[in-house]
Amino acid sequence: MxxxxxxxxxxxxxxxxxxxxxxxxxxxxxxxxxxxxxxxxxxxxxxxxxxxxxxxxxxxxxxxxxxxxxxxxLSREPEQVRLTKASSSFSPEGYMHAVRRTKDFIADGVVYQLNLTCRFDFLLEGSPLDLFLQYYRNQPVPY
Known part of the structure; x- marks a missing residue:
């Protein structure tokens, strides 16, 4: 580990x-x-x-x-990885329908804010560590 x-x-x-x-x-x-x-x-x-x-x-x-x-x-150069979209919890049409419903809820005063989320699943070709290292290299943050 x-x-x-x-x-x-x-x-x-x-x-x-x-x-x-x-x-x-x-x-x-x-x-x-x-x-x-x-x-x-x-x-x-x-x-x-x-x-x-x-x-x-x-x-x-x-x-x-x-x-x-x-x-x-950790002194290691990340190897190449590839992410391929496998699935989504919304179709494009379903997402647009949910956005319209959200706008209706806000207009009707039911809510003043709604966080609409969409889950995406991906297939990873390569190592999770290499994916992290590539992400960190391209998005360095101090924490």
Whole structure:
């Protein structure tokens, strides 16, 4: 397993790879107490513990904690990748219909804002890491 991240997390430029010492699956954020520096993934299911909001149970861990031993610059030139559109949650006509309905809802005072989204699925030829590296190279951000 590898953790690749932007140097902005470290106050540095570039792409880094973290050396993972250990992975822990926890039931609560309270189990993080006393942990050394690491990378944490918090599940939405924690809302039931932190905000007292009822959330449907999941078989996934509430917290994934990666204990890290260091960061190293990732010096790798990305290989070519290709994305091919596989599907969309809207046809062009269906999307235009949804836009018209949204405008009607706003005009009727039902809502004042509506975020219309469309899901696109793509087939990836190549490595997900190479896709990320190409994206980062073409869209550098400090975080």
């Amino acid at each position: 590898r953790l690749v991240l932007s140097g902005g997390w470290l106050g540095r430029e570039g792409i880094y790879e973290a050396k993972i010492k250990r992975v822990r699956f926890l039931h609560s954020h309270e189990e993080l107490s006393g942990s050394s520096s690491g990378f944490v993934v918090l599940s939405y299911a924690l809302s039931s513990q932190t905000l007292r909001v009822p959330v449907k149970a999941s078989g996934l861990p509430a917290v994934i904690y990666l204990e890290l031993e260091g960061f190293y610059p």
